[in-house]
Amino acid sequence: MRILHAVTLHSPTHAFGGPVRVALNLSQGLRARGHEARLLALGDGFDGPLPTEVEGVPARLHRARRLLPLGFSGITSPGLLAGAGRTVRDYDIVHVHLARDLVTLPVALAALRAGKPLVLQTHGMVDPSDRLLAKVLDALAVRRVLRGASGVLYLTEHERKGLEAVAPASPGHPLRLVRLVNGVPAQEPPATPVGAPRILYAARLQARKRPQDFVAAVPEILRHRPDAEFVVAGPDEGELAPVQALIGRLGLGERVHCPGSLSAGEMLAELRHAHVYVLPSVDEPFPMSVLEALAAGTPAVVTRSNGLARDIAEAGAGRVVDGAAGLAGAVLELLDPAAGAEASAAARKLAAEAFSMDAVLDTLLGVYERCYAGTQA
Known part of the structure; x- marks a missing residue:
């Protein structure tokens, strides 16, 4: 089966975050099972020619052009737009990681016009919004592609309800909703972290992800574990300067390191070296x-509104906190050797049993087969 995975942007800094990671994981898994999967996206931030493959996945990247000062919604490529209709015709399935932007929406519309099976995955990026641009895009295109898709994948009940609110079912146009969790490839058994305790934040530096809450918890952790080290990694989306300013005000310059964006290999190395991973973000669908x-066997500390909070709490794979005030205590609990070892084993077990790529791919291929058969009927 030939599958096109379309996502908004790929860059060396991984600025677009989770959707690209999901698209690559799925494409790698599909290729390992003998299918032909390719990535279509904008490319930005590369020196020289754009790459033709990403982590072993063939890629058709188009140079990003900024048309409007609207973040990811304001970038596109004339070449991608002009060739979208021809591109989708080469594939049996067009899988679009949909956002309200000028990349994924045009590709989804092109797939509908070409009569290709269209599978949409929104990653929580398409939800009810009062913003004028969102309302315009919903009226012009978003409802059309959601209702016309052969399958719409959602992560959580919250996301499902949001999609149904954006595109209420109409006679003859029901949303074909299917739950698909994110999967993660199996990792080698982790080595027990050695040396000084190392606590990691590795995500985009944006306000919703609360990196300042992570830094604010550092003094309390150091009060009990004065040898601890901290890493704040990720592409800057407006919070790097405030984070660095807070580090300076708290006198933490020698304890908190900000290495910038991490490649996939660097991220794995950091996770295997870390004693605890912390993501203080709120309303995070499925990070x-x-x-x-x-x-990687690294216990995680997350807030209660994180989409994985319930799984982590039930499995004992980390700690769930109500807000910033609980971060330091949760980290200190997991730095206890016995508690940390127990949570590490539970984390690996949870990832392997509930979020394995094999289970995700089995579900996804079933969706693809039904969608393809439906267009051939």
Whole structure:
């Protein structure tokens, strides 16, 4: 089966975050099972020619052009737009990681026009919104592609309800909703972290992910574990300067390191070296960074509104806190050797049993087969 995975942007800094990671994981898994999977996206931040493959996945990247000052929604490529209709015709399934932007929406519309089976996965990026641009895009295109898709994948009940609110079912146009969790490839058994305790934040530096809450918890942790080290890694989306300013005000310059964006290999190395992974973000649907931490055997500390909070709490794979005030205590609990070892084993078990790539691919291929058969009927 030939499958096109379309996502908004791929860059060396991994600025677009989880959707690209999911698209790559799925494409790698599909290729390992003998299918032909390819990535379609904008490319930005590369020196020289754009790469033709990403982590072993063939890629068709188009140079990003910024048309409007609207973040990811304002970038596109004339070449991608002009060739979308021709591109989708080469594939049996067009799998679009949908956002309200000028990349994934045009590709989804092109797939509908070409009569290709269209599978949409929104990663929580398409939800009810009062913003004018969102309302315009919903009226012009989002409802059409959601209702016309052969399958719409959602992560959580919250996301499902949001999609149904954006595109209420109409006679003859029901949303074909299927739950698909994110999966994470199995990792080698972790070595027990050695040396000084190392606590890691590795996600985009944006306000919703609360990196300042992570830094604010450092003094209390140091009060009990004065040898601890801290890492704040990830592409800057407006919070790097405030984070660095807070580090300076608290006198933590020698304890908190900000290495910037991490490659996939660097992320894995950091996770295997870390004693605890912390993601203080709120209303996080299904964070890939937390799944990667669990697979590496690194206990995670998350807030209660995180989509993985219930799984982590029930499995004992880390700690769930109500807000910033609980971060330091949760980290200190997991730095206890016995508690940390127990949570590490539970994290690997949870990742392997509940979020394995094999189980995700089995479900996804079933969706693909039904969608393909439906267009051939």
